[in-house]
Amino acid sequence: MSEKRMLRPGSMLGRNRVESLVGSRQNAEVYRARHPDFKQDIALKVLNPNIPQNDAIIARFRQEAQAIVNLKHPNIIRMHEFDLSGGLYYQVMEFIEGSSLRDLISAHPTGVAREDLLRIFNQIASAIAYSHEQQVMHGNIKPDNVLLDANLRPVLTDFRVPCLSQFMQAQAGDNPAYLAPEQATQGTLDIPVDIYQLGILLYEMATGEVPFDAGNRTATINQHLSQPPRPPSELNVNLDPRIERVILKALNKKPADRYASAREMLGDIERQEATSLYETVSLNRKAAEEVRKRRSEIVRFEQSRADLPAFDDDVSGLALPDAAREIPLAVIIAGIIVLVAIIITVILLML
Template identity: 35%
Template sequence: MIGKTLGKYRIIENLGSGGTAEVYKAYQPGLDRHVAIKVLHPFLADEKDFLTRFQREARVVATLRHPNIVQVYDFDFDAEDNAYYMVMECVDGPSLKTRLQDMAQEDQRLPLEETIRVVTAVANALDYAHQHGMVHRDVKPANIMFAQDEQIILTDFGIAKMLNVTGLTASGAMVGTPAYMAPEQGMGQAGDERADVYSLGVVLYELVTGHLPFDADTPLGVVLKHINAPLPPPTTLNPNLSPSIEAVITRALAKDPNNRYQTANEFASDLERAMAGQPIEPISPEPTVVAATSEAMTVGPPSATPTPPATSVVRPGRGYVAMLAVALVLILLGCAALLATGTLDRLSRALFPQAGTPTPDVIGTPTPNEAVATQIVA
């Protein structure tokens, strides 16, 4: 693609590859500016349902106008290369992930005041997106950018979901990045605004402690800990953290969506109050495992007040072990079916793209050695 022209844009550099698209830096001569272009992988362009969803969601994302959200300029199709592509603002600053990595090498953390500024800006961006019917579903440091003027920019709505549209998101899908994935996402639910609140809560936890709340040898192990394991208190890793800040984190990371902040704006407001030294009421301890029903994830129009979801507590026992056994059998049968139909090869290309040149932090594209966003469609 390097040197080719897609519409009005001349491709000049490959920035990396994700699960659904190849990302390029391009030049737009008419406006004398550089842009970032996401080109859908060819095999996805042949998936009618996926393409319909992608086109419709791209149009909605392009309507978002917020100082903390990356601007989407265009979405088009190039017949010569059979390529669907999205054109976005090119953010030249580093990602939050890169900044954290650089600071970790010097055994430093982001100052608390800067942490609050970053998280509040992202919360404001999410609240705006939610009000316009969009859920991001992949909030993480790699998708939070610093512009040259230090403005915080939330990028990559590539797997975003429209709140008020049904029938376009595959059921049984697990979407997100395991380290930042809300429990309901890990259980195959689409997730609503509160899933984004949870993911941003993980980012806040990481910023103030220097560690992710859950770690494991495999991505699946991390997902299961988000679902099952109690949250390690942030103050065990950072004793200087105030009880109010810890209370905000604990509520944002509640396993039951009903116990979390119901909006990103509530999250940001409490965080600012906590930073000002005001007391924040902590939430009550939760059961170890909370399984959200399908009704819990049902979402109405963006303006509607979220309906308290029905939840049930799942307690480990023989029935729990039996369910795990059945799940393993279904997984094995599913893999056999995928092998027989050749779908597994296409799926593996989407989930585990070939490692290439390390991806610069331009629009938050994951680098080859980063766990990429997972999108498994059952």
């Protein structure tokens, strides 16, 4: 959107008073604003003013937007209102202080740490699974549309309103790196599209790169249509092969070959993680058993030593046999003299 269409601080849109511009994209601008019904700041997203506004589209917009407003999930941004005022479509939503998943990926260019990757992605996949169960598709899943609050809780934003989706895509507002093949060619917005985009998101979180990026829109879309993705393990050699299998299944060219649902994809990841945990526990159990075995051997050795008479440097307390105590000292000295004489004789004979 151009500078001429930007709302100014202090201007009103509906009941919302604009305070400052937060960010701008080709098809939308986001402002920090105040609403009389809320004590805290809200985010006001204003869509491209060139979007068609005939009665049929407006009626459909209100119906489809209400379905998004009705979504209640801890990892989906709280939508308060979708409306049309002054010739502008706009959205009112909670304002989240923090960063985005894009920032996190940029800070880890070779891939997000496994623990953070699984924790964040599983919450995003859970949010998408929930929205699908409410018959709401997203259609625009990418790191820029995942906010991270102060506790690094991922919050999914920017759900695509179906009746406006094709227009937004036609305006080249969608990054081609995140378009499913059928979305790029037919404008499709359905579950398989979201599954494909989840696959791209997980790929980028794991490697720091997207699987397809030819430098321009047309070439990138052609890669989505005909080129297999580079195995993510080539970019991140430490990537768990089980996670790689999940990614590659989600990125199948044919929708029927992907996961049937986000819930299935999430379940597969959780099973892979459970398997990994089981293997880790098994290895730890084997190590523990080996330690117990060695410890038992040490205990048996110590017990065997305990059965022997104790020795120390102080022999004064030793009870010698009576016969030993009765041997005269002179006899002992004579014996030592004889032994020394024998040794000297042997040495002389050897010379």
